[in-house]
Amino acid sequence: YFLLCVNYFFYGETVTDYFFTLVQREEPLRILSKYHRFISFALYLTGFCMFVLSLVKKHYRLQFYMFGWTHVTLLIVVTQSHLIIHNLFEGMIWFIVPISCVICNDIMAYMFGFFFGRTPLIKLSPKKTWEGFIGGFFATVLFGLLLSYVMSGYRCFTCPVEFNNDTNSFTVDCEPSELFQLQEYNIPLVLQSVVGWKTVRMYPFQIHSIALSTFASLIGPFGGFFASGFKRAFKIKDFANTIPGHGGIMDRFDCQYLMATFVNVYIASFIRGPNPSKLIQQFLTLRPDQQLHIFNTLKAHLVDKGMLGSLEDA
Amino acid sequence: EVDLEERLRELDLRSDSDVPDVPPPTDSTPEILKRALSGLSARWKNWWIRGILTLAMISVFFLIIYLGSFMLMLLVLSIQVKCYHEIITIGYRVYHSYDLPWFRSLSWYFLLCVNYFFYGETVADYFATFVQRREQLQFLIRYHRFISFALYLTGFCMFVLSLVKKHYRLQFYMFAWTHVTLLITVTQSHLVIQNLFEGMIWFLVPISSVICNDITAYIFGFFFGRTPLIKLSPKKTWEGFIGGFFSTVVFGFIFSYFLAQHQYFVCPVEYNSETNRFVTECEPSELFQMKKYSVPPLLQTVLGWETVNMYPFQMHSIALSTFASLIGPFGGFFASGFKRAFKIKDFADTIPGHGGIMDRFDCQYLMATFVHVYITSFIRGPNPSKLLKQLLILQPEQQLSVYKTLKSHLVEKGILQPSLRG
Numbered sequence: 215y216f217l218l219c220v221n222y223f224f225y226g227e228t229v230t231d232y233f234f235t236l237v238q239r240e241e242p243l244r245i246l247s248k249y250h251r252f253i254s255f256a257l258y259l260t261g262f263c264m265f266v267l268s269l270v271k272k273h274y275r276l277q278f279y280m281f282g283w284t285h286v287t288l289l290i291v292v293t294q295s296h297l298i299i300h301n302l303f304e305g306m307i308w309f310i311v312p313i314s315c316v317i318c319n320d321i322m323a324y325m326f327g328f329f330f331g332r333t334p335l336i337k338l339s340p341k342k343t344w345e346g347f348i349g350g351f352f353a354t355v356l357f358g359l360l361l362s363y364v365m366s367g368y369r370c371f372t373c374p375v376e377f378n379n380d381t382n383s384f385t386v387d388c389e390p391s392e393l394f395q396l397q398e399y400n401i402p403l404v405l406q407s408v409v410g411w412k413t414v415r416m417y418p419f420q421i422h423s424i425a426l427s428t429f430a431s432l433i434g435p436f437g438g439f440f441a442s443g444f445k446r447a448f449k450i451k452d453f454a455n456t457i458p459g460h461g462g463i464m465d466r467f468d469c470q471y472l473m474a475t476f477v478n479v480y481i482a483s484f485i486r487g488p489n490p491s492k493l494i495q496q497f498l499t500l501r502p503d504q505q506l507h508i509f510n511t512l513k514a515h516l517v518d519k520g521m522l523g524s525l526e527d528a
Numbered sequence: 529e530v531d532l533e534e535r536l537r538e539l540d541l542r543s544d545s546d547v548p549d550v551p552p553p554t555d556s557t558p559e560i561l562k563r564a565l566s567g568l569s570a571r572w573k574n575w576w577i578r579g580i581l582t583l584a585m586i587s588v589f590f591l592i593i594y595l596g597s598f599m600l601m602l603l604v605l606s607i608q609v610k611c612y613h614e615i616i617t618i619g620y621r622v623y624h625s626y627d628l629p630w631f632r633s634l635s636w637y638f639l640l641c642v643n644y645f646f647y648g649e650t651v652a653d654y655f656a657t658f659v660q661r662r663e664q665l666q667f668l669i670r671y672h673r674f675i676s677f678a679l680y681l682t683g684f685c686m687f688v689l690s691l692v693k694k695h696y697r698l699q700f701y702m703f704a705w706t707h708v709t710l711l712i713t714v715t716q717s718h719l720v721i722q723n724l725f726e727g728m729i730w731f732l733v734p735i736s737s738v739i740c741n742d743i744t745a746y747i748f749g750f751f752f753g754r755t756p757l758i759k760l761s762p763k764k765t766w767e768g769f770i771g772g773f774f775s776t777v778v779f780g781f782i783f784s785y786f787l788a789q790h791q792y793f794v795c796p797v798e799y800n801s802e803t804n805r806f807v808t809e810c811e812p813s814e815l816f817q818m819k820k821y822s823v824p825p826l827l828q829t830v831l832g833w834e835t836v837n838m839y840p841f842q843m844h845s846i847a848l849s850t851f852a853s854l855i856g857p858f859g860g861f862f863a864s865g866f867k868r869a870f871k872i873k874d875f876a877d878t879i880p881g882h883g884g885i886m887d888r889f890d891c892q893y894l895m896a897t898f899v900h901v902y903i904t905s906f907i908r909g910p911n912p913s914k915l916l917k918q919l920l921i922l923q924p925e926q927q928l929s930v931y932k933t934l935k936s937h938l939v940e941k942g943i944l945q946p947s948l949r950g
Contacts, residue, residue, distance in 0.1 A: 252905040255897065259855060262894075266861045269760055274869030285711065286704045338691055433681060439688045447696035472684075475677065483674040493922075494933055496915055502943045503811075508916050509934050509944070516931060521924055 215261050220288050223254035224296040233377050294471045297478040304481055306386070307371040311362055311423055312477045315430035316469050318357045323350030323435075339442045342435070351431040358427035359420050366394045366417040393419045393485070422485070429476050434469040441468035581879055585888075597728065597797045597806045601721055605643075608717035610885045612639055612709055614876045619705040622870050623698050630690045631699070635706050637683050642710050645676035646718040653917050654725060654799050670921065716893040719900040726903055728808070729793040733784055733845055734899045737852035738891050740779045745772030745857075761864045764857070773853035780849035781842050788816045788839040815841045815907070844907070851898050856891040863890035 226247070246253065269277055302309040327346025335342040365371045373388040398413045406412060441464070445451065453464035497505060516522040592599045616635050652669055668675065691699055724731040749768025757764040787793045795810040820835045828834060867873065875887050919930060938944035 249905050251901050255901045259894070262862075263855070263858050266760070266858050266865065267758075269861075269865045271759070274865055278866060278869045282704055282708045285708055289707065289711070336689075337693070338688070433685070436685050436688050439691075440684075443688065443691045443696055444700060447700045472681070479673050479677045483671050493915060493918055494930060497934060498937070500915070502941070505934070505938060506943055508919070509931075509938060511916055512919055512927065512931055512934070515920060516924075516927060519924065521928055522931075 215264075216258075216284055216288060217292070219254065219257045219261060220292050222257065223250075224292065226250040226254065228296060228300055290471060294474045297474045301474065301477050301481065303375045304485075305372050305374050307362070307365050307419070308477060308481065310365065310371065311358060312426050312430065312473050313470065314361055315354050315358050315423075315427045316434050316473050319350045319354040319427075319431045319434060320469065322353035322357075323347060323431075326350055326353070336439060338439050338446070347431075347435070351428070354431045355424055355427040358423040358430075362420045362423040363417065366419050372419075393417065393422070422480075425480065426477065430469075430473055433476070434473055437469045437472045441465070585879070593728070593732070597724060597808070600724060600728075600731065604717050604720050604724070607885055607889065608643075608713050609639070611713045611889060614885060615709045615713070616706065618870060618872060618875065619702060619709075623701060628692075628695060628699060628702065630686065631702055634683060634687055634690070635702075637686075638680075638706055638710060639714070641676065641679045641683060642714050644679065645672075646714065648672040648676065650718060650722055654797070669917075712893060716896045720896045723896065723899050723903065725797045726907075727794050727796050729784070729787045729841070730899060730903060732787060732793065733780060734848050734852065734895050735892065736783060737776050737780045737845075737849045738856050738895050741772045741776040741849075741853045741856060742891065744775040744779075745769060745853075748772055748775070758861060760861050760868070769853075769857070773850070776853045777846055777849040780845040780852075784842045784845040785839065788841050815839065815844070844902075847902065848899065852891075852895055855898070856895055859891045859894045863887070 227250070265277075265281060298309065301312070323342070323346040325346075326349030327341070327343045330345040330349065331343035333344040334340060335344050335347055369388065369390065370386045372390050372394040373386040375384050375386055376388075377384055394417055396415050396417060399416055400413055401409060401411055441453075445453070456463055457466065497508065500508070513522065592603050620632075648669070649672070652672070687699075687703060720731065723734070745764070745768040747768075748771030749763070749765045752767040752771065753765035755766040756762060757766050757769055791810065791812065792808050794812050794816045795808040797806050797808055799806055816839055818837050819840060821838050822835050823831060823833055863875075867875070876885070879885070879888065919927065922930065935944065
């Protein structure tokens, strides 16, 4: 029930933005969307009250433990999955490259460790070695650069996902942003002698991919160590035995969860700003005096920056 | 039953009786009170101490309200920190984990990170003009999420590196305990501050309703209580619950009437960058302007009036008081269950006669979220300062095009006079 509530809340908050016009057309959906937070909160509260009413004398502590366990698990699992969906809507490349980097790092670190591994990395995971860690890092950065180069050429990967109201389907069709247009970069003098070129043509996105791969290789493994510690703490070998030879689904995804949050924060901080059309929508729901105040502040800001000449009068 | 016992034994979670009994709380009553009440029996002594402390807390509360929004914010912050500290300390006691490597520092560090994140997201919006002038602050605001995430990650990595062989499970328990406590105390306290910024009335009326419900339910239970309400809290009765409900609705109604008349309580809090202080001055919104309401025919015969002058806000206060009386107590039951589960009588012994800070605030936490959700759903639209902040970080060309769209919209609605030139 709690899983349902939290998912309902998140899907309502994020996905409805993309389906805005569809939602506005259908009356029941419009109401659900307008009072979304209130409805979600009411649903959650019902679950909370049911929990309190279900407390049984001899099992209080166990019940509180399970309540806490449920909430922490929801925090880890559900929030990450919604951040991934957010990233996906930015463009499939923001979904595929990070996930592939983590998988690549897993595999490369294992191979480097297998062939060259000697110095243990951390007591928690005795099989990991420094050689594997460092080798995996360089291999993943290289892999990220190459994969980004190949994917940046295709619109279906680089365009934000949009919902087309007329055809009622998702489309990926757009003018590729600056990030996905080839540019000439000067190679620093140090590398010029090594590589032999003076300039190189790259997509700006490839520079970002270095940041993503670096995170995947250096911090991603901490997610894996966390999961190893967890398994040791609760004396389990694998999370489950869903996948033969690998264990449960969690075993495969333990390094991914930090990555999803990082990509989302990265995009919000460095790539795109807020969506102007969404801001205009929000503006239209304000009161007239609030609208006037914002308008005047924006105007003063633009005049300050010299973007508005003195032709514009109040 | 046998299988459950074995599983529990494995997980080191034997029956509830295995939790070590916490030593009885030390008596922190001030000497002067002890001397004044030395002649009374234990029961009445307790009653007097509780009563005096209640009055003391309420007076301090009034004083801080008088001092203004900034002091209130500080009060909320200190209560949040103390609640967090109390719950974490209980965790240490239950798990004997005082000596865990780094754990206390990590708990405080996470508290700092989460507070930094929330203050940056909410309060910084109100200081927009202040921030625009200072370069370093602008940088911190632009990359706020990234910085907060980096700080949190550092804590996460420190936790992983601090895992020690024989203490894995304990460390994971404390990690989870810390996060759930953060979820409860820090998010609620920030919602309370956001409600405060809407207008002090949105802060005072909910909190007072919960306190009133506590007191009136107790009084009704004391005089008329007969049918027990819930096994979890044997002292609560249905008579207390229902009596408390009606009294709280009436109280909320009357209290709102008085508060709605003063700009100090009704206006959104704003930060004036010229005088460098918080101001509450505005044209009161529709909610706080008297309106004539027709009394439904049913009540007309009872009351003898045909119409009544009320503030629309008073209708909302009914919703708030209803929540405070019907759902708020579930927060109290949750805390009672928690105390029973971990075999503690009170969260701490900070306040003589009452227990810890958490004991006073257990019913409040659901209230804060409810008021916030209520305001965003039914009262106001999106936050204008946040919208402004987002407009100011757009690219210049985007800003210009948004400006043009807004201008044409405002002219169309007649809010703005069309320009005479250009």
